[in-house]
Amino acid sequence: RGDDVGRDLNAQCDFCDTNVADLRLHALLADPAYGGSIPHGTLDQQNVLAGVKGTLEPKCKRMTLTDFHVRTGHMGYDPSCDVCRMLKKSGRKIISEIDPYHDTRVGHTWSGDIIYFDHESRHGNRYGAVFRDEGSDVIDGFKMAFRSDTTEEVRSMVRRLRSDPRFASVMKKYKLMTHLDIDLAGEWDNKCAPFQAMITGEGIDVSYCQPGYDGNHRSAGKQENTVKQIEMTMKGIMVETSLPTSWWEEAWDASVILMNSFPTSRWVKSRESDGDSPRPLELLSEGVISR
Numbered sequence: 337r338g339d340d341v342g343r344d345l346n347a348q349c350d351f352c353d354t355n356v357a358d359l360r361l362h363a364l365l366a367d368p369a370y371g372g373s374i375p376h377g378t379l380d381q382q383n384v385l386a387g388v389k390g391t392l393e394p395k396c397k398r399m400t401l402t403d404f405h406v407r408t409g410h411m412g413y414d415p416s417c418d419v420c421r422m423l424k425k426s427g428r429k430i431i432s433e434i435d436p437y438h439d440t441r442v443g444h445t446w447s448g449d450i451i452y453f454d455h456e457s458r459h460g461n462r463y464g465a466v467f468r469d470e471g472s473d474v475i476d477g478f479k480m481a482f483r484s485d486t487t488e489e490v491r492s493m494v495r496r497l498r499s500d501p502r503f504a505s506v507m508k509k510y511k512l513m514t515h516l517d518i519d520l521a522g523e524w525d526n527k528c529a530p531f532q533a534m535i536t537g538e539g540i541d542v543s544y545c546q547p548g549y550d551g552n553h554r555s556a557g558k559q560e561n562t563v564k565q566i567e568m569t570m571k572g573i574m575v576e577t578s579l580p581t582s583w584w585e586e587a588w589d590a591s592v593i594l595m596n597s598f599p600t601s602r603w604v605k606s607r608e609s610d611g612d613s614p615r616p617l618e619l620l621s622e623g624v625i626s627r
Contacts, residue, residue: 388598406576408594419575438602439515442471442620443497443506447517449559450483451567455581464588465489467516468562472619473600475566475592479585486523487531494538502621515541517558566591 396404406417439445448467456462457479465486466477476497478489497503497512506512516535518524524531526544535542545559569591570584579587599613617625 408598419572439470441510442622443469443474443503443512444510445470445515445517446476446513447558447562448477449519449563450486450521450523451563453584455584457585458582459585461585464585466562466566467493467513468558469616469620470558472616473602474616474620475562475595477588477592479588483521483523487528487534490524490531491534491538494540502624505622505624506620511539513540515543517543517545519559520544565595569595 396407399407402417406419446467446469448465451464451466453462453464459479461479461481463481463483464477464479466475468475476493478493480486480489494513498507503512520526522528524542526532526542534540566588570587573579573587573590574581574584596617597615599615615625615627618627
């Protein structure tokens with residue numbers, strides 16, 4: 337309501353039912369469910385996108401918010417953007433959890449899932465595993481050619497993060513990736529002996545869920561949301577740059593960088609929305625990586 341109203345003070349937002357002066361600018365900060373990490377909300381939160389832009393090099397500062405939105409993988413949702421309208425999801429009902437619990441220890445608990453891609457990448461991979469840290473919202477993961485590579489790839493990812501000097505302050509308190517929330521897929525379920533031996537050796541606790549079964553179908557929500565976020569960001573980048581499908585790994589890497597560099601909705605909502613909200617990598621490194 338009000339897409340063509342311009343700066344009509346009575347324009348009403350479809351998402352949060354507030355009257356705003358500039359509906360188009362307001363909608364740039366859309367709900368993450370529509371493809372961006374930047375939250376949709378009140379007029380005060382419009383400064384978030386501008387705040388990120390203001391910390392970058394001069395050529396980025398000279399961009400309009402619309403241009404910056406396009407150049408950064410369509411972070412947020414712009415109703416006037418053709419790519420955003422094409423990628424906006426609708427379809428199956430998603431049951432959301434009310435006031436979900438988040439582990440506040442950065443780097444401690446991660447939830448993850450594996451994505452299968454219809455097209456083989458130019459590097460020979462068909463699968464991607466994506467993990468999100470509950471405490472900081474940092475995204476990490478890996479790509480692989482076969483599901484049987486999962487055990488060794490998880491081991492490599494855990495060791496890489498734990499040996500990263502940028503996260504040394506967290507490692508002094510506890511080990512990164514101490515707990516994983518994953519589904520009961522065969523490549524890492526409780527009957528997979530190599531995976532069970534690996535997590536025992538690395539000191540990792542695992543909680544399993546079974547999507548689709550009564551009593552457990554909601555417990556995979558965090559993993560599914562992480563998959564949705566990276567898929568939407570990848571698609572935005574690939575559509576905008578006309579990348580062939582075999583280049584999805586490059587879009588994956590760019591998406592991870594972008595999602596780790598923009599503040600997520602819960603951190604903006606819990607602080608003054610002046611564009612100065614902490615970024616995921618800043619939280620995980622406890623300030624070593626500045627915004």
